Amino acid sequence: MSDNHDRFARLFSPVYPRLRRFAHGLTGSPADADDLVQNAAERGMNKFAQYQEGTRFDSWMFRITRNLWIDTTRARGRRDARELPEAAGLAVGHDPRPATEARLDLGRAMEMMARLPAEQREVVALILLEGMGYREVAELLDLPIGTVSSRLVRGRKALLEMLGEATND
Amino acid sequence: MTDEEEFFAWLDGELDAEASARVAARVAADPALEALAAEHRELGDQLRGAFAPTLAPMPAELLASRPGAERVAANDNRRWASGLAIAASLAVAFLFGTQIGGGGEGAGPGLVGQVDGMVVAQGPLAAALDTRLAADPAGEVRIGLTFADGADRLCRSFAAPGAQGVACRQRGDWAIEGLFAGPGEVGDYRMASGGDPRVAELVDALIVGEPYDAAAEAAALGR
Structure with missing residues (x-):
């Protein structure tokens, strides 16, 4: 029991920082992101017997985290969409510089991600934030690679538009 | 794969x-495609830069609450307090120097600041x-809620846009005992005291006796 816990901790600890970044990309609120990682760690520990030695532990944990997030989003239903502007919480100021020169802060970056539909958001988070390859993401999400690619295109175009918005209003 | 998808696949x-040489x-x-490539590279850089602060090492206590592990006694604050410190640091990072509730040009005061290493309320929160009831x-x-803690300090739970928490009066300042990021859309007394379970947990950990009633609250504030 305790051996298992220690082994899980040894595997989990190096994955934690990336998992936490991924969670921030998904949830739209720092508190929700940390809750998500905490819950994913607990679920991972409880299901650790099902983890297959020799397969990638990080992919296994990313998948658990993503599935938990989907469950939470479904449970919340429509409430989520309404909460987004609140959760982001930070006023977007006027910046006279062109969008590409303005530095994007975490609050606004999370707000932008939170405005993407869930299926684009997870693909963008895994590829643009986490730097995973298309095939890796396709396997992680159980999607055809073409679907990953097309969702990524839509998501990053929407983000680029949002990045320009603050300066054009 | 569409041309557009191929363009982005090339970028990635x-x-x-x-195929890469062809694209x-x-x-x-x-030139238009070149500019688009530059914009999207910049977008990726900006996103990764913005999210970089979330790459934190794992807190030691994250895996402490495993099933079957010995439970920490409910009135023992140590484990809980370390979790709180993390939550607080997140929220503090979130609120420091951030203008809350304003829409104007100049940066207003944040809701929290530091005095002698103590995190304290400032500006509209202080x-x-x-004064507020x-x-x-x-x-x-x-x-x-307004209540007294074990050190006989006056403590109050509060909700502000973007955060909720508890502060206690100490050496003329309101020491922040806990601050939790999250929508502060708290409508009434009941929500502010119990809307966020972490706030409720913190109040439980601090409170001695009963929360003040309206008269005691007003008296404690000199109103």
């Missing part, structure tokens, strides 16, 4: 050498803790 280094030539010959009409900062 997903194409084989032959590179297409982009090099088209003002609300000093739970029954006052909803303002930017709402007050929940």
Whole structure:
């Protein structure tokens, strides 16, 4: 029991920082992101017997985290969409510089991600934030690679538009 | 794969050498595509830069609450307090120097600051803790419970846009005992005291006796 816990901790600890970044990309609120990682760690520990030695532990944990997030989003239903502007919480100021020169802060970056539909958001988070390859993401999400690619295109175009918005209003 | 998808796959280094060379030539010959490539590279850099602060090492206590592990006694604050410190640091990072509730140009004061290494309320939060009653009409900062803690300090739970927490009066300042990021859309007394379970947990850990009633609250504030 305790051996298992220690082994899980040894595997989990190096994955934690990336998992936490991924969670921030998904949830739209720092508190929700940390809750998500905490819950994913607990679920991972409880299901650790099902983890297959020799397969990638990080992919296994990313998948658990993503599935938990989907469950939470479904449970919340429509409430989520309404909460987004609140959760982001930070006023977007006027910046006279062109969008590409303005530095994007975490609050606004999370707000932008939170405005993407869930299926684009997870693909963008895994590829643009986490730097995973298309095939890796396709396997992680159980999607055809073409679907990953097309969702990524839509998501990053929407983000680029949002990045320009603050300066054009 | 559409041309557009191929363009982005090229940008992400997903194409084989032959296809990659073909797209590179297409982009090099088209200033508009070149500009688009630059914009999207910049977007990726900005996103990764913005999210970089979330890459934190794992807190030691994250895996402490495993099933079957010995439970920490409910009135023992140590484990809980370390979790709190993390939550607080997150929220503090979130609120420091951030103008809350304003829309103007100049940066207003943040809701929290530091005095002698102690995190304290400032600006509109300090003002609300000093003067507002739970029954006052909803303002930017709402007050929940008012109570005394074991050190006989006056403590109050509050909700502000973007955060909720508890502060206790100490050496003339409101020391922040806990601050939790999250929408502070808290409408009434009941929500401010119990809307966020972490706030409720913190109040439980601190409180000695019963929360003040309206008369005791007003008296404690000299109103």
